[in-house]
Amino acid sequence: MRQLVEVQVQSEAIKQMTNGNPLLLKDAITLPAGDIEEGSLLRLVDKAGGYIGTGYYGTQNKGIGWILTRKEREQINEAFFVKKIREAAEKRAAFFTSDDTTAFRVFNGEGDGIGGLTIDFFNGFYMVSWYSAGIYSFREDIYNALKAAVNTRGVYEKLRFETNGQYIEKDDYVSGEKGEFPLIVMENGMHYAVDLNDGAMTGIFLDQRNVRKSLRDNYSDGKTVLNTFSYTGAFSVAAALGGAAGTTSVDLAKRSLPKTIEQFAVNGIDYESQDIKLMNVFDYFSYAVRKGLKFDLVVLDPPSFARTKKMTFSTAKDYPKLLQDAIAITNDGGVIIASTNNASFNMKKFKTFIEKACTAADVRYSILEEHKLPADFAVPNNCPEFNYLKVVFLRITK
Template identity: 35%
Template structure:
């Protein structure tokens, strides 16, 4: 096991640079560790396991190591296992951008590393005068990437604490949140409202949870309802604009995902698929499709 871990760390070493200090170091079966994931956040380790206990050999007396159980029903905050404790939020760097991370915030630590390459492409595509809508935004990482590219952003999420976190991420990057928009509420509601108002965006990010239920009890499942979401988003898309459609739903294959997206518009759409980042060498669960009319 020690040799396998050493090999995994050596394989990821080129990805760790002064501009990027948060990557996945162990990706389960891809690195010979079934159901075990290891991510580093500015040299603080987070070990996640799908089954069983904390894996032997991952303790480090001189490094903060936390353990999270990937339980679908009992979502607990990471537990401190070895090294210094991390009691306050801290910053990581990703392609030169800063993002706030917390091991004390509950089940989610503030960023999803599997979207790193997509965030970089969003930043490259943006420029002053363009408008991006980031739905299901969580802590606003896509919004920060777009704003760093010069865009005016609208960040949409159900949670006010996450919107506040997103504003802090703007501030960490020298961006004034007052120059951007933050909307609290249901994405379906807001997309319908934007369309009715005639408000359009040059780019829209759609990365919803695989399952959710709105305040009226309506259920959303990616495998059956993503097309409806994409259709509402396309109604808010400016001419020449694009969507980034993502899902980590394992029940939905690439063909089924593409089919829902294509059915969402009467126009002929051009789809381009993005692979997962180089440190994610196990199950390619994340589907990322760039959509242009």
């Protein structure tokens, strides 16, 4: 029997909740004395005992749980999850019937009503990612609901949460057909190789789909392209397919080399005609300056946080310097795709980083395009802070 706990919401937090914010912060509610099990249902009330919503207790980096419903009589059971997943799938109907895209997000956590849970589609296979032990305790109901709501070729899962003081990062097969990896998916007619059972990431970040399309269609033809923090080279593939004169992919991770070669290969691109560098991006900037290398277009999409033997990098404090380094090796009139998925600051703040970098580099810039999360990455109404992706296409004039 799942534990049901009545908790009082602090007065200052009630307005945010009633306006649609589903995140439960530790200082927003008063938990009763004693231990609460992960996955316990929380009946949220005000000081007078008035009902606000029902959520679950699940600790993760964002908070200690999520509101699931604001209907007092609604039960949190398998039928509830069937309804949520089915509604989410119906909103993505155009993706399911697309003839040139077979990889997208089916369920985006709090944006589709269940924080801490995401479900991605990869050519008939589903990848379910769990971000707290609390939501993972609903595993049986949610998997039954997934099978009831959509046709599943096969299901895989990724666990990415802390339990008993230990962070779990695990991936596994769940049910249905076992995939033969790499699995080839399509994105706007481009092909990408993914592996659903090989660590925390699959080989492609689905939230950058529209950015890759624009890079291919509007900015690559005849251009020299530098793709920094390139991971598996997805941006490089898009640039090459868009007619780039040449691409250079730079990443420190050892597996980025074979993965990038693989991505070029599945698109019929001779990887030997492209440049793939296995090195620290910050060192590459220095190398490029020494060699007098410059590019027509630079993709700058760093991780929010990274640590090497030499340095620690955080987009929240170091992005302006990183962008300044990129400007130094960008041709006059060239384009920089400045991107971050750091949710701790908004687009307005990100643009101050851009202004700071361009001022320090003594260059002028114009904004050509802006991107946030694509349509399949739904966010809660009235909660722009959950739209974490910020991408700005910049034209640099020296």
